[in-house]
Amino acid sequence: MNNTRRIKTLIGTMMLAAAITAGYATTVSHASHTYFALAVLALAAITSRMKVKLPGINGNMSMNLPFLLTAVISLSSAEAVVIACVSTVVQCWPRKDAKFNPQQMAFNLSMMAFASCLASLMFQKMFHANWQGMQWSSTTLGLALATATLFLGQTAPVAAIVAVSEGKAAGQIWWSLAHLSFPYYVISAGVTTMVQAVSSHLGWGLALAVFPVMYGIHRSYRMYFGGMAETSRPEPMVRAARAGA
DSSP: OOHHHHHHHHHHHHHHHHHHHHHHHHHHOOOOOHHHHHHHHHHHHHHHTOEEEOTTSSOEEETTHHHHHHHHHHSOHHHHHHHHHHHHHHHHOOOTTSOOOHHHHHHHHHHHHHHHHHHHHHHHHHHTSOOTTOHHHHHHHHHHHHHHHHHHHHHHHHHHHHHHHHTOOHHHHHHHHHHHHHHHHHHHHHHHHHHHHHHHHHOHHHHGGGHHHHHHHHHHHHHHHHHHHHHTSOHHHHHHHHHHO
């Protein structure tokens, strides 16, 4: 099986998994949170364009994760999937000088729909588990499980598609991707906890003021990864780049 067929098979498998989980989500989602969902959707879409290029990997990291996690633990599974898909379209939509890649868009949409839906279902299962009335424990463990699910649901398929496309070892690619992105998932879980704590006392409108925090994290990551990319370049190239700056 050549690379093109493998890529199409992987994309088709991802689309099938997304369709099954999203279809199931619509059957178990009943409550709606219109205004809160629209606010989270807007912030997830805006921060999805705040991207950071991962050094050494053909991919980027978006700053919308705390809002995706907020949707997972605060909204229905169907709402979480819609927010994840819309923000993914905004994130992956090419700039004016770039060409639209329908296969890449289909894969990313399917991956995010599957990962966000699975994370939402995992959280709901943990939240409604019998913890002898300890709601704090169920919420905290549910958030940790949802974050881990999103982490694996995003990094594993990306590593697989890159491995198939470039003919590299999937395990090595996943390890590099996980090493770079895992701290961001931990930070995002912390930011999501802050959003939940503020919203429970002061209302969700004020909690959404976390946007400046994500902008600061975005700037920090750009500086950090930019420094990593520069130090990994050969010394003559670095000197030339500095001279031309």
